[in-house]
Amino acid sequence: MSGRRGSDPRGGGGTGLEASRVRFARGSRLIVDGVDVTVPRGAVGALLGPNGAGKSTLLHLIAGVEHPDVAALTLDGDDLVSLRRRERARRIALVEQDAQAPEGLRVDHVVGLGRVPHQSAWGVDSARDREVVARALTAAGASAFAARRYDELSGGERQRVNLARALAQEPELLLLDEPTNHLDIRAQLATLELLRRLADDGLSVLAALHDLSLAASYADHVVVLAQGAVVTAGAPTDVLTPELIRAVWDVEAHVLVHPVTGRPLLAFAPAVEDAPGVVLGTRGDRSPQDLPVR
Numbered sequence: 001m002s003g004r005r006g007s008d009p010r011g012g013g014g015t016g017l018e019a020s021r022v023r024f025a026r027g028s029r030l031i032v033d034g035v036d037v038t039v040p041r042g043a044v045g046a047l048l049g050p051n052g053a054g055k056s057t058l059l060h061l062i063a064g065v066e067h068p069d070v071a072a073l074t075l076d077g078d079d080l081v082s083l084r085r086r087e088r089a090r091r092i093a094l095v096e097q098d099a100q101a102p103e104g105l106r107v108d109h110v111v112g113l114g115r116v117p118h119q120s121a122w123g124v125d126s127a128r129d130r131e132v133v134a135r136a137l138t139a140a141g142a143s144a145f146a147a148r149r150y151d152e153l154s155g156g157e158r159q160r161v162n163l164a165r166a167l168a169q170e171p172e173l174l175l176l177d178e179p180t181n182h183l184d185i186r187a188q189l190a191t192l193e194l195l196r197r198l199a200d201d202g203l204s205v206l207a208a209l210h211d212l213s214l215a216a217s218y219a220d221h222v223v224v225l226a227q228g229a230v231v232t233a234g235a236p237t238d239v240l241t242p243e244l245i246r247a248v249w250d251v252e253a254h255v256l257v258h259p260v261t262g263r264p265l266l267a268f269a270p271a272v273e274d275a276p277g278v279v280l281g282t283r284g285d286r287s288p289q290d291l292p293v294r
């Protein structure tokens with residue numbers, strides 16, 4: 001996965017995230033099966049795959065919310081598994097699909113929670129903490145509701161606050177699980193533009209996305225997962241072919257060229273048996289051997 005910039009504006013020449021052989025089982029069920037993902041500094045990576053492919057679980061394993069059975073996980077060469085929790089929280093932020101916050105908390109205080117890994121044990125807000133929170137709220141388009149209660153916000157408003165909280169962490173690696181969920185189209189584009197800009201400034205970004213056209217427009221590199229394993233990975237133009245989309249998602253796709261960006265733009269048609277009036281069968285039960293693993 002390569003970024004659009006050759007230099008590392010944060011200094012240090014970091015290699016970003018290198019995750020290899022990530023494996024995780026729940027009971028007898030293998031959920032993530034030997035996955036390799038790399039995200040260099042300054043790159044946007046997109047994790048793609050059908051429902052249940054293992055995208056959220058993989059993000060949780062990288063963030064340290066879950067612990068892999070086997071994996072080599074490094075961030076800028078540092079072993080993530082042996083990092084102390086607080087240090088890991090300073091370096092990696094995760095925007096979850098349905099993040100929670102303590103009941104009744106104001107939005108700016110929720111975003112302020114992102115500063116906790118940077119604060120002393122007394123948790124006193126410094127002028128810099130307040131400045132970082134204000135900047136994060138603005139960047140995520142959430143300053144208009146900074147003084148409202150988080151639990152009274154709409155889904156899209158909460159999504160922006162969750163992003164602001166992660167930005168307030170000032171991480172080196174930003175992981176996002178469906179960051180455009182609940183967002184209107186303007187907010188979706190603003191979020192992806194923001195991620196692109198942050199990556200151009202040296203942040204490593206890895207986002208699970210369902211919108212393949214958005215992924216193709218903004219990601220440097222996509223990783224396609226199915227049934228816990230990597231099917232293929234590479235530049236969006238190389239990976240997102242009609243054949244791959246049919247094999248993994250079981251839909252027919254036309255790959256067009258975006259008239260402005262020149263990037264792939266996908267138009268879909270349902271598979272024949274999904275036509276109106278046809279009852280869906282148990283699809284997606286194909287074994288990984290049926291998929292074109294590269």
Ligand SMILES: Nc1ncnc2c1ncn2[C@@H]1O[C@H](COP(=O)(O)OP(=O)(O)OP(=O)(O)O)[C@@H](O)[C@H]1O
Nearest residue numbers: 026031049050051052053054055056057058208210
């Ligand atoms: N707590 C759990 N207990 C048992 N199985 C789980 C648990 N959480 C997830 N799974 C299973 O692990 C698999 C991967 O789930 P995961 O949420 O990582 O997929 P995903 O690709 O993020 O899906 P989606 O696109 O629907 O969000 C699924 O089969 C899911 O049912």
